[in-house]
Amino acid sequence: MKKILVVIFLISGLYLSAQELLDNPGFEEWTVNGPDGPPDNWNSSNAALTGEQESTTIYEGTHSVRIHWTTTSTVYLRQQSIPVTPGNNYLFSYMIYDNDEYGRGRIAVRWFYDTGTFLSG
Numbered sequence: 001m002k003k004i005l006v007v008i009f010l011i012s013g014l015y016l017s018a019q020e021l022l023d024n025p026g027f028e029e030w031t032v033n034g035p036d037g038p039p040d041n042w043n044s045s046n047a048a049l050t051g052e053q054e055s056t057t058i059y060e061g062t063h064s065v066r067i068h069w070t071t072t073s074t075v076y077l078r079q080q081s082i083p084v085t086p087g088n089n090y091l092f093s094y095m096i097y098d099n100d101e102y103g104r105g106r107i108a109v110r111w112f113y114d115t116g117t118f119l120s121g
Contacts, residue, residue, distance in 0.1 A: 021082045021083075021084070021090075022041075022079055022082065023040070023041035023079065024039055024040045024041040024042065026060065026061045026063075026064075027039045027042075027053075027061075027063050027064050027065040028061050028062065028063050029041070030053050030063065034053075035052060035053035036050075036052055036053075037050060037051040037052045037053060037065065038050070038051040038065070038077065039051060039053070039063075039065050041079055042065075042077055042078065042079055043077075043078060043079075044075065044076070044077055044078075045075050045076040045077075045078060046071065046073070046075045046076075048069055048070045048071035048073070048075055049067065049068070049069045049071075049075035049076070049077065050067070050068050050069075051065040051066065051067050051068075051077050052065070052066050052068070053065070053066075054066040057097050059095040059097075064097075065077070067103075069103075076108075092107060092109065094107055108121070109121070
């Protein structure tokens, strides 16, 4: 079975050295939903989390995503179904500006077979 990598983000951007596997990893594209978001190729796991375009607090490029949530439950900003090659090494990293003492940003990586069967987290 072929393995598929599913990357789920709470509040994050992902930058890989070498070949970038994500679509719109730096949150620069906002044509589908406009500046009220979420950014192109990203989705929210719940209506309690929104991601709007930010042009002031950025790491690089011209935009970032500002996250708002209205729940104490875990919610995700995510991009799914990233094909990978078994045996290859992959580097995951992200930059986050957190000015909310109650918020937590983290990256979650979950591995699935191409059939959708969970392999590991």
